[in-house]
Amino acid sequence: MTGKWGVGKLFRRFRRDFSSWSAWTLLLGMIIGIPVFTIAVSLFNGPGQMWGHVTQHLLDDYLINTIFLIIGCSLLTLLFGVSSAWFVSEYDFPGRRHLEWILILPLAIPAYITAYAYKGLFGYLGSIPILSRQAGIPFQGIDLMNLPGLVFVLSLALYPYVYVSTRVAFLRQAGRLKEVSLLMGLKPHQYFFRVALPLARPAIAAGLMLVLMEVLNDYGAAHYYGVNTFTTGIFRSWFSLEDPQTAIYLSAILVTIIFALLWAEKWQRRKKSYSLTAQFSTGNHRIRARGKTKAGIAGIVLIPVLFGFILPLGQLIYWGVITWTRVLDAQFFQMVLHSFGIALISALVTTLAALMLVYMPSWNRLQGIKPFARSATMGYAIPGAIIAIGILIPTLAADKFLIDFMNEYFSINTGLIINGTIAVLVYAYMVRFLTVAYNPVEAASLKIGKHLPESSRLLGSSRPGTLRKIELPLLKTGLVSAVALVFVDVLKELPMTLILKPYQVNTLAVKAYGYASDEMVAEAALPSLCIIVTCAIFIWYLNKLTGT
Amino acid sequence: MKSIIFFLAIALLAGCKGPSGDSGQKSGEASGGEVTVYTHRHYENDQKIFDRFEDSTGIKVNVVKAHADELIQRMIREGEHSPADVLTTVDAGRLVRARQEGLLQPIQSARLDSIIPSHLRNPKGYWFAFTKRARIIAYSKERVQPDALSTYEALTDERWDDRVLVRSSSHIYNQSLLASIIAHHDGDYARKWADGLVENFARQPRGHDSDQIKAIYADEGDVAIVNTYYLGKMLNSEDPQEVKAAKQVELFFPNQEGRGAHVNVSGAGVAKHAPNKENAKLFLEFLASKPIQENLSSSNYEHPVNPNAELPELLKSWGDFKEDTLQLSRLGELNKKAVMIFDKVGWK
Secondary structure (H helix, E strand, O other): OOHHHHHHHHHHHHHHHOOHHHHHHHHHHHHHHHHHHHHHHHHOOOOOOOHHHHHHHOHHHHHHHHHHHHHHHHHHHHHHHHHHHHHHHHEEOOOHHHHHHHOOHHHHOOHHHHHHHHHHHHOOOOHHHHHHHHOOOOOOOOOOOOHHHHHHHHHHHHOHHHHHHHHHHHHHOOHHHHHHHHHOOOOHHHHHHHHHHHHHHHHHHHHHHHHHHHHHHOOHHHHHOOOOOHHHHHHHHHHHOOOHHHHHHHHHHHHHHHHHHHHHHHHHHOOOOOOOOHHHOOOOOOEEOOHHHHHHHHHHHHHHHHHHHHHHHHHHHHHHHHHHHHHOOHHHHHHHHHHHHHHHHHHHHHHHHHHHHHHHHHHOOOOOHHHHHHHOOHHHHOOHHHHHHHHHHHHHHHHHHHHHHHHHHHOOOOOOOOOOOHHHHHHHHHHHHHHHHHHHHHHHHHHHOOHHHHHHHHOOOOHHHHHHHHHHHHHHHHHHHHHHHHHHHHHHOOHHHHHHOOOOOOOHHHHHHHHHHOOOOOOOHHHHHHHHHHHHHHHHHHHHHHHO | OHHHHHHHHHHHHHHOOOHHHHOOOOOOOOOOOEEEEEEOOOOHHHHHHHHHHHHHHOOEEEEEEOOHHHHHHHHHHHHHHOOOOEEEEOOHHHHHHHHHOOOEEOOOOHHHHHHOOHHHEOOOOOOEEEEEEEEEEEEEOOOOOHHHOOOOHHHHOHHHOOOEEOOOOOOHHHHHHHHHHHHHOOHHHHHHHHHHHHHHEOOOOOOOHHHHHHHHHOOOOOEEEEEHHHHHHHHOOOOHHHHHHHHOEEEEOOOOOOOOEEEEEEEEEEEOOOOOHHHHHHHHHHHHOHHHHHHHHHHHOOEEOOOOOOOOHHHHHHOOOOEOOOOOHHHHHOHHHHHHHHHHHOOO
16 A cells, blocks of 8 residues: 555545545544544643653552453443343343333442442441441441442442443344244253343443443542542642643553453454344243242342442432431522533433434445544543543634634624533533443444345435434434433533533532532532432433333 | 423523623622632532622622632633632642642732731732641540640651551642641651651541541541541531541640641632732632631631631630641642652552
8 A cells, every 4th residue: 555556546435435424424523523632632742741750650550450440340230230131121020110220220320429328338337337236236337448349339330331231232132033042942041141142242342331431430439439540540640740741641541441442342243243134023022030030030130229229329318318408409409400401402412423423424435434433432431521621722722713803803802702601511521422322322223234224225215314214213212222321421420510511500410529529428419319310210201211 | 302302491591601691790780790719619608608798799709619720720721811810729739839820910908918827828919828727636535645646747656557547648638738748857758757657557548538537436547637627527517427436536736846737728819810800809808807707617617817707616625726837838839749759658
């Protein structure tokens, strides 16, 4: 590929394959890529003067802890997420219909709030040791404030990512495959390991990717539990060592780790096709569990619900009851409304962008357009605070230009127009959470396969027409999952919101953080409970929507 | 569903006007105007202080709450178009950094100069402290005799092996404490001290200041380095367990024979490009006034900087103490050096 011949061929190929869809994809990707690009450009300023200090004293610790977190959280979230998804989609047992959506609810609790709640539950002064001491059992509590404890708490808060995408995969697996497998003499557990699990692998991997990105982005919980990770290191280099360049270098390593993980996920999927045509699907017939099996299954499924939701929720309710009179005032309702509205708008915008990024690249033949679209979703790998700075730099430059322009030509002092608006915040959420929407939409589109849309095209329908009439209805579950997941993430998001939010807007997460960081963890319970209740209602509604 | 979205969109549009949208809102009032406060303080009571300021002056207070580091980054980026009038932080170090970044402007106020002791403000008026937080030693009433305690330096003695509790070094309170030790001794001594303290740790640093006090109650260690006002908060907590834990410890103000106990501050300065400089000055003077100083110390258990302010009962019960009068700007200057020492001795 050198010389005139290579370039010429490349150019001719580009001319041949380039279409308006390529242009739209490239444009969307570039808009999304602005903050990352800004940060990447600043890498060229070289590492900061603290870089040597960080590599000498801190980097080993960051690497070891981060790798331990990746492995530990992968194992635990897979255990919780896949097992519960399997049992609720394959078996029928009392309470299953409710458990299906209750299993998603731990996502409603911000990971750092779960971490605080667990300190309140199992610490020496925690509710459970005190209750058991009152009952005469000398239980001194469990020390969770260490690396294994962090793995445990993060996994409980994040396993629903695996559960949600895996359950969708299991539910959409062709019923006839199961019939055939069982007729061929496979026992249910053999069917699980030999057929269902391998077929669900892309969905499981997609869910796991989300978990790991959240794990690597976590600051609050790791910081509180005293575990040094890359993310705490980024904050330390930036703010304590006063060296943003070193922070940007640390994030570059973090992003490299994420890319390695993403690549590994792509590699394991390779070129295998996991789509099954709808005609083989006969609907799902759940096995009615009886006797011991029933109790066993209910027990297994209840474990993540109990530890990931009921226990922390109980602790938060207790705190909420003893502090609500202090916390509740007229602003509270307004805050709920703001948080909910911003989250919903961001979720819809982000899902729309994800849908475009999944479909527009497949509508043109331009080489490298798919990896390009995929790479536009990498915002999730980058800590929120850094994305916020990546957005502030260009938007403030744009504002400055506008101010000068208006001053010069119209003699009007406009002040900052772009910054401090909801639009910038929504844009930031879109950049940050695009992966969250992209993965379920992509997984759902892989499930549809190519035959139906191809038939529609052969019958003369346009690509957007096919998308609207054929694929969109089939994508519904994936789209709804996407909206729900982004909604919950936005409602919980903190560092970006703190930096970019408009003055008058106060969100629940900001309020909860304010209390928690001021060592008023109990007071943080009420705003946290509002986040949880809002998300719970949302998740319940969406579940009803997808159920029918 | 559609109607919900529509309703929300309307509510949002009504509720979330940008910063430029509300500048004219209060212009009809007598003294009028507004002041925009960027603050790291997120105490419930602060809102009441803002309300009182609005009531007494008619000046509307816009509040942006975030971590001081993020606020400083934001002000750097906003440059001359920044809407910030006042920057409030919870430590001196960050005020010094904001000053070094050229984000603050000097204020000449005879009132502030007469109320606030000189070591608690920038000599040129770039920033002023409004509350003091002493970083002291909390000890177990059961297991520690107070006469065994003397100075920060003595906490590295062998007798405290496996008994010292303290939060992570990423917190500014610890960074300022070590900076003060560098200032009073030197870098080598400070490193030896930090090293010796790490040797004496009862456990790896974790949690907040109040978690160290709880750890004393749980018998994980016997002495903890904490800020006074956290003990005040715990004693007045809604959570009975926190009250119980706080009652098991007593305060000790170290270095009383020498330089005095280490004191950090919460303070504020007027932004370099403040659009409402006069209002900002009024606001700072308001913060230093006797009733507000009393309000601050009774609601948040911080020590007032105004010597005329009456102390609440709890602070009175802790007694008078000698405070380190090291010029606070030194803490900011030595902050980075302190962080690097923490990393070298493995204080997480």
